[in-house]
Amino acid sequence: MRFRIDLKIFLFLILFYFTKQIETYVIIIVFAIIHELGHLMAGLIMGMKPEKIELMPYGISISFKLKPKDYNKKILKANLLEIKKILVAIAGPFTNLLIIIFATHLKIELFSNLIIIYANLLLILFNLVPIYPLDGGRIxxxxxxxxxxKRKAERYTNSISFIILIILTFIASIGIYYMENISVFIITIFLWGLYLKQxxxxxxxNKIYDLIEKTIEISENK
Incomplete structure (x- = not known):
């Protein structure tokens, strides 16, 4: 299993430090890591082995090894692997939900409870936004x-992700102008990077798929 640190995390730390939002960022990162551990546990329960763990500006990114037998078990136009991927994606926000439920029953100082609840609620809402590769986009x-x-799923998901990113960029711009809050804008830029990379x-x-399909079509016509 490989481990990697995305150096952009240090850029985020510097930016949030100078914008005086470092405490908020650190709190969210802590619960984001717990969120990712929820993904990890779900994957392990379903027999998926972690292949790569990467420390990212928004937490931890975990990649799993794929089993060929999961491809062979067909479910409508997909396979068992897609079901597992969906369940793994759901596990992260579900973990944050459990933390919120647990925090509401903790008998500690009220302000600490609110921080826990709001941080995890923010992570749930953020991760369920249907932008790939966030959990919502994966689901x-x-x-x-x-x-x-597969082809239509990728096309529709990319289109929806693009539209939502445009909306988020607009909202982030308003946040900078009216509330002088750069954090949402920084996150939006990072999401654009993830989206464009994916x-x-x-x-x-798709180019490879097209080439394979053309090759098969030519072979059948001979």
């Missing part, structure tokens, strides 16, 4: 894959 893509197939990967994969 959306998995469901679309099951009912529409979009490039999908485009390259």
């Amino acid at each position: 959306l893509k998995g469901i679309l894959h099951i009912f529409l197939g 979009d490039k990967i999908d485009r390259n994969k």
Whole structure:
């Protein structure tokens, strides 16, 4: 299993430090790591082995090894692997929900409770936004894959992600202008980076798929 640290995390620390939001960022990162551990536990329970763990500006990113047998178990237009991916994606926000439920029953100082609740609520809402590769985007893509197939799922997910990112960029710009809050804008820029990176990967994969399909079509016509 490989471990990697994304150096952009230090840039985020510096930016949030100078914008005097470092405490908020650290609190969210702590619960974001717990969120990712929820993904990890779900994957392990379903027999998935972690392949790479990466410390990112928004927490930890975990990649799992894929089992060929999961590909072979077909479910509508997808396979068992997609079901597992959806469940792993759901596990993160579900972990934050459990923390919120637990925090509401803790008999500690009220302000601490509110921090725990709000931080985890923020993580739930943020991660369930249907932007790939956030959890919401992964869930959306998995469901679309099951009912529409892989190619359409990728296309629709990318389109929805793009539209929502445009909206978030607009909201972030308003946040800077009226509330002098740069944090949402920083996160939005980072999400754009993730989206563009994934979009490039999908485009390259689709070129390969197209080439394979053309090769098969030519072979059948001979």
